[in-house]
Amino acid sequence: MTQPLHDTCAFAHATNPRAAKGKPLQSPIGVRRGLPFAAVLVVVLAASTLPRFAHAQATSPQTQPSDSTVTAIATVEAFWSSEQYAKTSGYVSEVKHDMGDHVKKGDVLAVLHVPELEKNLVQAKAGLTARQQMKKAADAVVAQAQQALAVARSQLEGFKADQSLAQVTLKRQEELSANKAATPQTLDDARARAAVTQAAVGTAEAKVGSAEADIEAAQANRDVAAAQVDVADAQVQEVQALLEYTKIVSPFDGVITRRSVDPGLLVQAATSSRSMPLFVVQQLDTVRVFCDVPEAHAGEVAVGADADIKFIALAGQAIKGKITRVSNAIDPASRTMRVEIDLPNSDGALRPGMFAQVTIKLQSPPRVATGK
Numbered sequence: 570m571t572q573p574l575h576d577t578c579a580f581a582h583a584t585n586p587r588a589a590k591g592k593p594l595q596s597p598i599g600v601r602r603g604l605p606f607a608a609v610l611v612v613v614l615a616a617s618t619l620p621r622f623a624h625a626q627a628t629s630p631q632t633q634p635s636d637s638t639v640t641a642i643a644t645v646e647a648f649w650s651s652e653q654y655a656k657t658s659g660y661v662s663e664v665k666h667d668m669g670d671h672v673k674k675g676d677v678l679a680v681l682h683v684p685e686l687e688k689n690l691v692q693a694k695a696g697l698t699a700r701q702q703m704k705k706a707a708d709a710v711v712a713q714a715q716q717a718l719a720v721a722r723s724q725l726e727g728f729k730a731d732q733s734l735a736q737v738t739l740k741r742q743e744e745l746s747a748n749k750a751a752t753p754q755t756l757d758d759a760r761a762r763a764a765v766t767q768a769a770v771g772t773a774e775a776k777v778g779s780a781e782a783d784i785e786a787a788q789a790n791r792d793v794a795a796a797q798v799d800v801a802d803a804q805v806q807e808v809q810a811l812l813e814y815t816k817i818v819s820p821f822d823g824v825i826t827r828r829s830v831d832p833g834l835l836v837q838a839a840t841s842s843r844s845m846p847l848f849v850v851q852q853l854d855t856v857r858v859f860c861d862v863p864e865a866h867a868g869e870v871a872v873g874a875d876a877d878i879k880f881i882a883l884a885g886q887a888i889k890g891k892i893t894r895v896s897n898a899i900d901p902a903s904r905t906m907r908v909e910i911d912l913p914n915s916d917g918a919l920r921p922g923m924f925a926q927v928t929i930k931l932q933s934p935p936r937v938a939t940g941k
Contacts, residue, residue, distance in 0.1 A: 639869075641908075643860035643878065643925040647851035648911070649821060650921070654839035654846055656814035659683035661834045666848075668828045672819040678848050679830055681815040690808040697801035704798050707791035714787040718780035725773035732766035739763045823852040826921070851921060856914045858890070860927045861905035869931035870895060876910055877928045880919070888912060892929065 659681035666678045742759040745751035827849035830836060836847065858878055862870050872892050879887045896907040910927065912919060 637869075637931045638928050639862060639866045639931055640926060640928045641860040641862055643858050643910075643927040645880075645919050645921055645923040645925060646857045646859060647823075647826075647853055647921045648855045648857055649823065649852040650826075651820045651850050652846035653678065653817050653820075653848040653850060655681060655817065655836045656838060657681070657683055657686065657811055658836065658838045659686075659815060661830050661832050661836060664828070664830060664832055666825055666828075668825050670825050672823060672825060672850065674819055674821050676819045677816050678819060678825070678850075679817045681817070681836065683812070683815055686808060686812050686815070690805070690812060693801065693805040693808050697798070697805050700794065700798040700801040704791065704794040707787065707794040711784065711787040711791050714780060714783040718777065718784055721773065721776040721780045725770065725777050728766060728769040728773045732763070732770050735759070735763035735766040817847055819850050821850070821852055822854075823850045824917075825849070826851045853914055853917060853919075853921070856912055856919045856921070857893075858910040858912060858925055858927065860908050860910075860925075860929075861900070861903060862908050862929065864899050864904045864906065866931060867899060867906040868934040870906070870908060870929055871932045874932055875930045878910065878912070879926045879928075881924050881926070882920075883918065 660683075661679055662682035663680040664678075665680070666672055666676065672678065739756075739759040739762070742751050742756045746753065746756045825848055827846070829845055830847045836845075870892065872895060874892045876890050876892055877887050878890055879885055890910045890912050892908060893911040894909040899906055908927075908929070
């Protein structure tokens, strides 16, 4: 349904400045003539907003990702952190370092007193000494058996010489007896002498065999004694190693950030359910700044990319750094990728646990290779 002509004229009279001055109102045909001016106005407004729209499109991350950034919450952590536990149960006899102390690798942090281990060490050393003496006795038995063998062999050589002489004498007497130049008694004596020397040689050979067997037995006993010495020595070393564990030492150069023991406290071995870390040592010369980048920007973050790290605890101070490591994996729970930035911290201003805000300059995402 069309609008009445008088309503249209009234609207024109209310909005037309000519009507406000008392000038006569134009006909509806005049209203239609004003339409081109409105169209021109629309074009001008559109032209004024077009540059801003084009600028927004030019700076959008989708078109120029190299100029885009992503901001994520970060946490400072020590480069290395180690919790020191007790290997064996005992009483804390001495605490040499406290929280905040700078320590070197191998520095003794605390000492435990374990009376049982000290007694075990005395017992193990006594056992080692006894085994060593038994080894010496076995060595002496071997040497004695070797000397007995040498004597038996020497006696055997003598008996063999006597046997040879007796055989020669017997042969000569048999020849003389055949020519009636020797009496039967002399021949019988020669034969008896040859038999005696032959028996003596057999006895000497048996003694040589017995001496050789004695040597083998003595050497076997010596080997057993030597093995027992090794076992006793291993027991001593084991107890000494356990005693070394009574000294809690620093694994590297760093700072003690937590101490949980006092002198006189009974601590349990690390295998116990009641075990607790005695000290926490952290290396702070270089710190790690960890942040989680959303999955949408994971492909645009690469090692070496520039990053600005702002620390709230340092009055918003910003430090420039570079991406050191990326996990290259998305956490399915948070849909983020872990990113690490290593920062030098020679003055110790950056402390583990500090809150930070990291702004990372995004790179052009890689293209996914597709198979044909």
